[in-house]
Amino acid sequence: MLDYASVKEGAQIVLSTSSDENHPPENIIDGLDETFWATTGLYPQEVIIRFKSPINISSVAISCFNVQKIALEGSEQDNSDKFVLLSEQEFDRDDHHKQNEEIRVEGNKQVHCLRLLITSGYDHFVAVYNVKVNGRG
Amino acid sequence: MNPAAARPGTRGGQVAGGVALNAQVTVVDRPTTQQGLGGMKTAARGGRQVQDKTYYLGLIRSKINELNAEIIKLTKDIENASEENSSYLAYEKRAEALATEIRDLQGELGDYNTLVDKLTTDEDIQDVEFDCNNLKSQNDRDAKKIEELFDVKKQKEDQIQLLETEMDQERRMADNMVNDMKPEMRQHYMKLKELNQHLLRQLESGQQELDQLNSRIEGLQEELSQSQVKQEAVRLYDQLHELESKRNALQEEAKTRGSPAEEREKLLKQVKEDNQEIASMDRQSRELQEKIEQMQHEISQLDLDIEESQGERNQKYKELKKREESMDEFLNSFEENKAEELKKIAELETNITTLLEHMSRNMGRFTNLPTPKDLMTMKEDLAFKEDEMKKSETTTIELATQRDKLQQDLQKMDQFEEKLKEELVVIKKKADQMEKDVAMYSDLEKLRADAEAKKQKLMESRVILQRRRDTFKKQMQLLNADYNSLKAQLMENETYTQANFSTWSTALRPLKA
Numbered sequence: 001m002l003d004y005a006s007v008k009e010g011a012q013i014v015l016s017t018s019s020d021e022n023h024p025p026e027n028i029i030d031g032l033d034e035t036f037w038a039t040t041g042l043y044p045q046e047v048i049i050r051f052k053s054p055i056n057i058s059s060v061a062i063s064c065f066n067v068q069k070i071a072l073e074g075s076e077q078d079n080s081d082k083f084v085l086l087s088e089q090e091f092d093r094d095d096h097h098k099q100n101e102e103i104r105v106e107g108n109k110q111v112h113c114l115r116l117l118i119t120s121g122y123d124h125f126v127a128v129y130n131v132k133v134n135g136r137g
Numbered sequence: 138m139n140p141a142a143a144r145p146g147t148r149g150g151q152v153a154g155g156v157a158l159n160a161q162v163t164v165v166d167r168p169t170t171q172q173g174l175g176g177m178k179t180a181a182r183g184g185r186q187v188q189d190k191t192y193y194l195g196l197i198r199s200k201i202n203e204l205n206a207e208i209i210k211l212t213k214d215i216e217n218a219s220e221e222n223s224s225y226l227a228y229e230k231r232a233e234a235l236a237t238e239i240r241d242l243q244g245e246l247g248d249y250n251t252l253v254d255k256l257t258t259d260e261d262i263q264d265v266e267f268d269c270n271n272l273k274s275q276n277d278r279d280a281k282k283i284e285e286l287f288d289v290k291k292q293k294e295d296q297i298q299l300l301e302t303e304m305d306q307e308r309r310m311a312d313n314m315v316n317d318m319k320p321e322m323r324q325h326y327m328k329l330k331e332l333n334q335h336l337l338r339q340l341e342s343g344q345q346e347l348d349q350l351n352s353r354i355e356g357l358q359e360e361l362s363q364s365q366v367k368q369e370a371v372r373l374y375d376q377l378h379e380l381e382s383k384r385n386a387l388q389e390e391a392k393t394r395g396s397p398a399e400e401r402e403k404l405l406k407q408v409k410e411d412n413q414e415i416a417s418m419d420r421q422s423r424e425l426q427e428k429i430e431q432m433q434h435e436i437s438q439l440d441l442d443i444e445e446s447q448g449e450r451n452q453k454y455k456e457l458k459k460r461e462e463s464m465d466e467f468l469n470s471f472e473e474n475k476a477e478e479l480k481k482i483a484e485l486e487t488n489i490t491t492l493l494e495h496m497s498r499n500m501g502r503f504t505n506l507p508t509p510k511d512l513m514t515m516k517e518d519l520a521f522k523e524d525e526m527k528k529s530e531t532t533t534i535e536l537a538t539q540r541d542k543l544q545q546d547l548q549k550m551d552q553f554e555e556k557l558k559e560e561l562v563v564i565k566k567k568a569d570q571m572e573k574d575v576a577m578y579s580d581l582e583k584l585r586a587d588a589e590a591k592k593q594k595l596m597e598s599r600v601i602l603q604r605r606r607d608t609f610k611k612q613m614q615l616l617n618a619d620y621n622s623l624k625a626q627l628m629e630n631e632t633y634t635q636a637n638f639s640t641w642s643t644a645l646r647p648l649k650a
Binding site for chain 2: 016026
């Protein structure tokens, strides 16, 4: 399966509310499980991934840490405008372990930009290791 | 308006109902009779008009029936009563059992009550346990005591049995003895036995008589104590007894007494006899006294003699004893003294030898004593040398101070050295670093490549960041637009503006004042 949200497939991070020098948001789309994007405190935190071309998302797999509530929003335009809520999830608390969650997206919408909106976490800081987007190009 | 409907329960009403229901009676039409409203009587109420034989027979029959019923009832009662009587014993037994149960339960209730009491008074469980233990121990003690008493009782019983057996044995022995006796003796014994029994009987009867008499005395005394007159009489009787006895004594005296002359003679004779006797006794006593004195004199003489002889000998003896003691002492301590003295001698000898040695040495020196002139020079020498010594002492002191100073300097130098070493290490490190740097900078191509790569990377990130800035700007614009629209909406809201105005005015008031 193709992972559209990766550098290889031409995805880009166009916006992130936290940017640590050691843990930049690009770590989300580098395809490695060891690197991660770390937030710098406070909520909400968001990151916008732009794909090379609009795709139909069927599911999004996220591996993260300490995330409580997360919302996925999508936009058809490439200039990250007019976002529409795709899905909203609350993850269980899982101390000392990575949360590996898969969010199914219904509706078969064309999405060019995907926004991850972390509205609350189980601690002051959260980390996102990887985001994989499955769908049709 | 129907009277029958108003009072349906009464018998008269029901009987009268038959008539009254059919007749539409109104209260107003009703005649007020002498008996008030109750005056409205029907014919049925008046009883039977014709009373013939059959009627009375009927009456009697009904009465007989009633009596029979009553009799049956009574017999039943009797049966019941008899049944109850038979079951009474069983009930009594049960009652007893229940009473015991009640007693037990009451005891239990008492326990619970005390428990509740303890709970309400907030007593500690430990106190309760302590009390419980106390009671238990007391119970144990009581039980033990009882057991002891039981043991004592058993012992006593045993003793009694033992004594009884003993007595039995004795009796048998006595019987045996009697059997073994000679016929005469036996006869004698039997006689004595009979006498004994007879006397015992007599004693018993006498005792009984005595008891009777005693009881009688008691009764009479009681009687006496009750009446004063009798008491007085007793007193007077006693007096009378006394006086009678006195009179008897006086009568006796009077009988023995003769005429006065005879009497005087008799008395004189007696006096004379007495005087003689006294004189003789005096004499005797004097003689005895003399004898006693003599004896005492002798005794004193003897005492003196004894003392004299004994004193001399005693003194001598004492002296001898003392001497013996001293000699003993001397003998005992002789060895020690000897050892001591020998030791002393040895010491003195050593002393003497040392002194002699000293003297001989000095004698040897005496021969090479210097001349007075030499002495002078020597003295000068000595003075000079003393001077020198003083000087050297001062110099030593100076040197010591100098040494201290130098030591301090040395310490400082040591510290300095350490510092220098540290510096050296740092410098060496620096040199290493510099050497590395030199190596690095000598390879200019690599440096350039690195720089290029860095530049490339930075450019990339610049691009990314620019993109991000753009998106941010866009987002900002969007959000600003949202904000502005919301603000406009708020401003359009009348209540908000009014509220705002009022808050402003309140805020400004103190400024105006």
